[in-house]
Every structure is written in C-alpha cells, then in structure tokens.
Amino acid sequence: MIRFSFNKPGQGIIAGRQIAATAMVFCILLSACSSGKRSASSTGALHDIVLKLPPGQDNPRNSEGSFVTLKDGxxxxxxxxxxxxxxxxHAPAYLAGRYSSDGGKTWTAQDVKIVDREGGMNVMSVSLLRLKNGTIALFYLRKNSTVDCIPVVRFSDDEAKTWSAPVDCITDQQGYFVLNNDRVxxxxxxxxxxxxxxxSSPSDSKWLEKGALFAYYSDDxxxxxxxxxxxxxxxxIITQEPGLVALKDGRVMMYIRASGGSQYVSYSKDRGAGWSTAVPFNLKSPVSPATIERIPSTGDLLAVWNNNDGSVAAIKGKRTPLTVAVSKDDGKSWIHIKNLEADPDGWYCYTAIHFxxxxxLLAYCAGSQKTKTHLSVTDISRFPLTDLYKF
Structure with missing residues (x-):
C-alpha cells in the first residue's frame, strides 16, 4: 500500500495523471455494473446508491441534507x-425528510415536511445532531434576503415528531452567513x-466572494x-464554507473551501475562541467544500472531497471526482484513498456523512454538468465501513 504523507503545506495527494487514469478506469467499471452498484475505484470496491433524489415537476432541486439515527433504529x-x-x-425551498428502517438500504418513497419555508427566500443546508443530553438538534439556514441569512436551530425531545421554535444562532451581528450542511x-x-x-451585511450590501470566517459556540x-x-x-485567497472537526490533542481544526488549489485550515487551541492564520492543507481541490468527520469505531478521520489538483484540463476547476480517504494521524497524512465517483461530467459536493x-452513508449532490443539474440531484450511497480500509 502506498502511504501519502504531507508535511509541507499545500503538497498534493494524487498527481493529475493518476486522477485521469482513475477516471478512465472508473468510466469502464461504471458501464459494467448493474443493480444500482457502481465501482468505487479501479480495485473493484463497490458502493450502492440506495436513494436518488432527482428534480421533478415543481421540484427543481434537492440538496444539502443530513442524517440522524432515531432511538427506534x-x-x-x-x-x-x-x-x-x-x-x-435563493429559490423557494422547505425541509423535507425521508426514513429508512433497515440501516439505509431502502428509504420511504414520499417526503415528509419537516420545516416549512420560512423567511423571504427559503430554508436550506441542514445539520442534524444528536446531543449528549439525548435531544435532537436541527440546524439550518433561514434566508430572508441577500443581506439576511443566519443559522437557526430547533430541538426535538420526541425523536423528530415535533420541533421547538427556532433559536437564532447569531445575534451579535447581521448579514448573510453560510453554514454548510452536516457541519455542527x-x-x-x-x-x-x-x-x-x-x-454581506445590511450596512454594506456588496457581496464579497471572500467570506469572513467565524466559529460560534454554545455551552447551554x-x-x-x-x-x-x-x-x-x-x-x-478566497475563503468560504468552513467546517470543524475536533482533534485528539484538544485542538479544533477548521477546514475551509478556498481558492489556491487546496483546502485551507485554521486551528483553535481554546475551544473556538481564537484561531490561527489559515494555511494551505494537504487536500488538493478546486473551489469546492470538503467534509471531514471522525469515524466513531476506529477514531480515524474520514475526508470526502474533490481530489482534483487542476492538472487535467478536462476537469480543471470541476467538482469531480468525489474521493474518500482515511487519516490515522488527525490529518497529517491520508491513506486508503479511492474515488467514490469519477464521472468527468459529474458534479459532486455538499456531502453528509453518517455512520x-x-x-x-454518504449523501451528496450528484448532478451533471452537461444537463446543468449540478446541485439539483442528491444521491445517498451506502457501503461497509471496512471498505474504507481496503486497498
């Protein structure tokens, strides 16, 4: 097995020629598979697409979700x-839900409305989290305008049957804030x-591509x-769509969608109060979000991102392939690197991870560049945890 180690900021994981070769093999394997199974790499590992949510009549997009396991399984x-x-x-949207009673193998066919459209535009970008006190927290963006979008949270004490009134998570400043899905x-x-x-902010309505990054925390x-x-x-450097993961040494790492050819990272030694200057990370990518979470059963980190260093002209700047990797040293190096999706026409991003x-289970946008369904399609993929550690 080849171990890819990155001690220098910005050093890449897989060279462009390797990406192109993997993509070519992937296309061949995809055409050979049936029954909803597709190959995750040239080594033959498979994953199942267990739910596909394409657009339809009066439903132009389905995207940016999150999972939670209920007490009844x-x-x-x-x-x-x-x-x-x-x-x-900014189009109208509400929060919809689907249920699985068999560990994610199959899903209910009809949507259940979880939260109706609020505000002037929509609600979007869901994060579900089972709190240590047993309550389920439902975070999402309530979007009123291009200068008024903040994350809010609702709580359920009856296993998602009912939800509390929303609580604003940002009250010290106003503006348009982006909290990605599955990020709390x-x-x-x-x-x-x-x-x-x-x-942006009400005092200066000019939209800035470079977002000002903040972490908010709650002790109640x-x-x-x-x-x-x-x-x-x-x-x-353009900075956008940050996420967080707790490290074993007590620090919190913020990983950041950024320009410059890779994800960027910042670290907090004091549980989110202060942060180091953001620097390039060892996950090469276009301007596209990554997702990093800790695997409960092993303690390792799982990263899902677009492993695309821009060296292949056909996919330069595109959100493909969708790659997974494992880190046993809290992000210093990555192993077991494999492409889950590698269609050059694909558009893979906004991943939710659930163990x-x-x-x-991985949910992610899986649209097509040619048909312009980039963020309109969401797929849920399912595979054994042991497959992450193969090859």
Missing part, C-alpha cells in the same frame, strides 16, 4: 426540497460549535451562542 434524512422552477440558492459538532465536554462565512445545548474571533486569512453500525 430508523434513520432520518432531512434535506432542502426546492419548489417552483428556479433551482438557485459537539465537543467531548458538551460545547456545541459551528463555523460560518459572512459574505444551543440556547445561546458566542462568537469566537474572526479567523485570520491570507490576502488574495450506522458497520456501514457508512
């Missing part, structure tokens, strides 16, 4: 279901944390929230 997946004819980020974490001591990028199970210091970021017993 069912899995709930909640996502943004758009209505009307416009699939843009709870530390071992109970502190809740979320990371956001601020792109999400009822009130405090802002950490703004994350220092280098000039000339259920001995299996992994």
């Amino acid at each position: 069912r899995i709930l997946f909640v996502y943004s279901r758009y209505t009307g004819i416009n699939s843009g980020d 974490i709870q530390l071992a001591d109970g502190r809740l944390m979320l990371a956001v990028a601020k792109h 199970n999400g009822r009130t929230w405090t802002a950490g210091q703004q994350v220092p970021t280098p000039a000339g 259920y017993k001995k299996n992994v």
Whole structure:
C-alpha cells in the first residue's frame, strides 16, 4: 500500500495523471455494473446508491441534507426540497425528510415536511445532531434576503415528531452567513460549535466572494451562542464554507473551501475562541467544500472531497471526482484513498456523512454538468465501513 504523507503545506495527494487514469478506469467499471452498484475505484470496491433524489415537476432541486439515527433504529434524512422552477440558492425551498428502517438500504418513497419555508427566500443546508443530553438538534439556514441569512436551530425531545421554535444562532451581528450542511459538532465536554462565512451585511450590501470566517459556540445545548474571533486569512485567497472537526490533542481544526488549489485550515487551541492564520492543507481541490468527520469505531478521520489538483484540463476547476480517504494521524497524512465517483461530467459536493453500525452513508449532490443539474440531484450511497480500509 502506498502511504501519502504531507508535511509541507499545500503538497498534493494524487498527481493529475493518476486522477485521469482513475477516471478512465472508473468510466469502464461504471458501464459494467448493474443493480444500482457502481465501482468505487479501479480495485473493484463497490458502493450502492440506495436513494436518488432527482428534480421533478415543481421540484427543481434537492440538496444539502443530513442524517440522524432515531432511538427506534430508523434513520432520518432531512434535506432542502426546492419548489417552483428556479433551482438557485435563493429559490423557494422547505425541509423535507425521508426514513429508512433497515440501516439505509431502502428509504420511504414520499417526503415528509419537516420545516416549512420560512423567511423571504427559503430554508436550506441542514445539520442534524444528536446531543449528549439525548435531544435532537436541527440546524439550518433561514434566508430572508441577500443581506439576511443566519443559522437557526430547533430541538426535538420526541425523536423528530415535533420541533421547538427556532433559536437564532447569531445575534451579535447581521448579514448573510453560510453554514454548510452536516457541519455542527459537539465537543467531548458538551460545547456545541459551528463555523460560518459572512459574505454581506445590511450596512454594506456588496457581496464579497471572500467570506469572513467565524466559529460560534454554545455551552447551554444551543440556547445561546458566542462568537469566537474572526479567523485570520491570507490576502488574495478566497475563503468560504468552513467546517470543524475536533482533534485528539484538544485542538479544533477548521477546514475551509478556498481558492489556491487546496483546502485551507485554521486551528483553535481554546475551544473556538481564537484561531490561527489559515494555511494551505494537504487536500488538493478546486473551489469546492470538503467534509471531514471522525469515524466513531476506529477514531480515524474520514475526508470526502474533490481530489482534483487542476492538472487535467478536462476537469480543471470541476467538482469531480468525489474521493474518500482515511487519516490515522488527525490529518497529517491520508491513506486508503479511492474515488467514490469519477464521472468527468459529474458534479459532486455538499456531502453528509453518517455512520450506522458497520456501514457508512454518504449523501451528496450528484448532478451533471452537461444537463446543468449540478446541485439539483442528491444521491445517498451506502457501503461497509471496512471498505474504507481496503486497498
């Protein structure tokens, strides 16, 4: 097995020629598979697409969801279901849910409305989290305008049958804040944390591609929230869509969608109050979000991202392939690197990760560039956890 180690900031994982070769093999394998199974790499590992949510009439987009396991063993997946004819980020949408009673193998055929459309535009970007006190927290963005979008949270004490009134997570400033789906974490001591990028404010309505990055934290199970210091970021680098993962040494790592050819990272030694200057990370990617979570049963990190360093002209800047990798040293190096999806026409992003017993569920946007369904299609993939450690 080849071990890819990255001690220098910005060093890549897989060279461009390897990406192209993997993509070519992947296309061949995809055409040979049937019954919903597709090959995850040239080594032959398979994953199942267990649910596909394509657009339809009065439903131009389905995207950006999250999972939670209920006490009766069912899995709930909640996502943004758009209505009307416009699939843009500001189009009307509500939060819809699907259930699985067999560990994610099959799913209910009809949507259940979880949260109706609120605000002037929509609700989107769901994060579900089972809190240490047993309550289920449902985070999402309530979008009123291009200068008014903040994360809010609702709580359920009856296993997602009913939800509390929404609580605003940002009250110290106003503006358009982006919290990606499946991004809220709870530390071992109970502190809740979320990371956001601020792109505009009512006092200055100009939209800034480079988001100002903040982490907010709560020590009362999400009822009130405090802002950490703004994350220092280098000039000339676009920073967007941050996520968080707790490290074994007590630090919290913020991983950041960025320009410059890779993800960027910042670290907090004080549970989110202060942050180091963001630097290039060892996950090469276009300007596209990654997702990193800890695997409960092994303690390793799982990364899902677009392993695309831009060296292959056909996919330069594109959100393909969709790659998974494991780290046993909290992100210093990555092993077991394999492409889950590698269609050059694909558009894979906004992943949600869920671990259920001995299996992994991944939900992600899986549209087509040619048909312009980029973010309109969401797939849920399921595979054994042991497959992450093969090859």
